[in-house]
Amino acid sequence: MGYYTRYTLETEPADAVTQLKAQVVLQEVTNENYFIGEQFEDKWYDHKEHMLEISKKCPNVKFTLTGYGEDCAPDIDVFQLTYFNGKLVKYLRGEIVMVPIDVG
Secondary structure (H helix, E strand, O other), X not given: OOOOEEEEEEEEOOOHHHHHHHHHHHHHHHOOOOOOOOOEEEOOOOHHXXXXXXXXXXXXXXXXXXXXXXXXXXXXXXXXXXXXXXXEEEEEEOOOOOOOOOOO
């Protein structure tokens, strides 16, 4: 049992050489067959720690990890984390806003 999240990991620059190097590091650090640029679903509980390490091992590459959790209510579980040179530089989290509609 556990909580599944759909992840997508992108790199910038997105050229083939950068992605290949980052792919090797990604698989070394996670010991999983996750692929950059493709969506995958897993219980990747250590994604924050792993991404810090991957980002540190791939200097001058920006990594953007987007996740969509399996549960959406009552709190939406959508996030986007951006890492650069071993640091988390941006953290975005989704939020549901209910707007009243006047039907009168």
